[in-house]
Amino acid sequence: MPTANSQQPIANSSLIERRFLIPFIAITTLFALWGFANDITNPMVAAFQTLMELPATKASLIQFAFYGGYATMAIPAALFIRKYSYKSGILLGLALYAVGALLFIPAAARQSFTFFCLSLYILTFGLAFLETTANPFILSLGNKENATRRLNLAQAFNPMGSLAGMAVASMIVLPNLLSDKRDAAGNILFPMLTEAEKADIRLHDLAVIRDPYVALGVVVIIMLIIIALVKVPIANSQQPTADKANSQQPTAKVTLRRLWQNKVYREGVIAQVFYVAAQIMVWTFIIQYADNLGISKATAQNYNIIAMCLFLCGRFISTFLMKYVDGRRLLTIFGVLAAICTLGAIIIVGKLGLYCLIGISLFMSLMFPTIYGTALEKVSLEDASLGAAFLVMAIVGGALMPPLQGMIIDFGTVFGHPAVNVSYVLPFICFIIVAVYGLRARKSQ
Numbered sequence: 001m002p003t004a005n006s007q008q009p010i011a012n013s014s015l016i017e018r019r020f021l022i023p024f025i026a027i028t029t030l031f032a033l034w035g036f037a038n039d040i041t042n043p044m045v046a047a048f049q050t051l052m053e054l055p056a057t058k059a060s061l062i063q064f065a066f067y068g069g070y071a072t073m074a075i076p077a078a079l080f081i082r083k084y085s086y087k088s089g090i091l092l093g094l095a096l097y098a099v100g101a102l103l104f105i106p107a108a109a110r111q112s113f114t115f116f117c118l119s120l121y122i123l124t125f126g127l128a129f130l131e132t133t134a135n136p137f138i139l140s141l142g143n144k145e146n147a148t149r150r151l152n153l154a155q156a157f158n159p160m161g162s163l164a165g166m167a168v169a170s171m172i173v174l175p176n177l178l179s180d181k182r183d184a185a186g187n188i189l190f191p192m193l194t195e196a197e198k199a200d201i202r203l204h205d206l207a208v209i210r211d212p213y214v215a216l217g218v219v220v221i222i223m224l225i226i227i228a229l230v231k232v233p234i235a236n237s238q239q240p241t242a243d244k245a246n247s248q249q250p251t252a253k254v255t256l257r258r259l260w261q262n263k264v265y266r267e268g269v270i271a272q273v274f275y276v277a278a279q280i281m282v283w284t285f286i287i288q289y290a291d292n293l294g295i296s297k298a299t300a301q302n303y304n305i306i307a308m309c310l311f312l313c314g315r316f317i318s319t320f321l322m323k324y325v326d327g328r329r330l331l332t333i334f335g336v337l338a339a340i341c342t343l344g345a346i347i348i349v350g351k352l353g354l355y356c357l358i359g360i361s362l363f364m365s366l367m368f369p370t371i372y373g374t375a376l377e378k379v380s381l382e383d384a385s386l387g388a389a390f391l392v393m394a395i396v397g398g399a400l401m402p403p404l405q406g407m408i409i410d411f412g413t414v415f416g417h418p419a420v421n422v423s424y425v426l427p428f429i430c431f432i433i434v435a436v437y438g439l440r441a442r443k444s445q
Contacts, residue, residue, distance in 0.1 A: 035160065048116070093130040104119050108206040169301055175298045265378070272391050282424075
């Protein structure tokens, strides 16, 4: 599998070859599309918690549905790509993405939390196809020495989409939620209203939540048409999909056996599960963390935007650093620094703890693409699509861990300490696991 981490500048080797520039640009736009979906959805957990009067545990099922879609569809997506092509996988992914977004129309009409979860579940079927396709596609576009740097560059456009999603949430959705109106003391008024008043507000607020997803569905349909018309000229030697005329194509069983025997790959999948879990927990519950300090949802979302700006800066900084420093070493260092920031968020009650929580994003920036590239470094081209699928399937960590964090938050306090602070012990453990993976992968070089 064409990936690499180099400690020295690579001479006479361009990051993106001219012949691959157009497909690189076309596919990189998709990174922004799923970033938008990820980060307009994160604050919806807090919005639904208030609007539907749910405990944090149940409200976090939004994330369970969202990231559960990845777990359900990653392997089918890989098998589809092996049989057909990258472009076919992308087009099907965009179609599923659009369907899931447009299902917000009947979900809002029914005023059903379950329907909203189902819509997000289907939407992420599409994201599973897109991520299973786009990440190995970018790795294959050029020489193997630059592959992980190239993926870090492409992944830098993911937080750009995320920032757009956060901006829509912050400036359009959250400020217009009537259910988040507060009194002078900062207490939410919605629980004290009559049932009739709540019903009117619920109707209004669900429409506010619905509209950005419907607009997103329209944008995705436009992108589907554009991608359908764009030629994706990938050399056969670099196309990790099944060649139906090639009898040497290994069976899925053979591929699975080889992947399991690859220790760096196997541990990379595990590390990716914990990284994605940490990322989703850090970002999803920033609003609850700020709420504990008496900060409104709309204002708290601004802190999420600052965190994403740090994440974006970190992507470009780490892409530059990887020209000189081994990616595995950076992964270990950033894992340790993220864990230290998380400790600050756990221990410190107040604005300083919130700043520590925001600071984690700077060190999370290189983790996903670096774990991804490191894990696939010694995976053969014919095994790449299925190997990539398990790394995308690892996003299930974002479905499994937030409900656990929500359960901790629902306690209110733990030994006199705010439970929302204590809940960040879960991402702390995750970052330690990521740091250990970077160390073990470096020893395996």
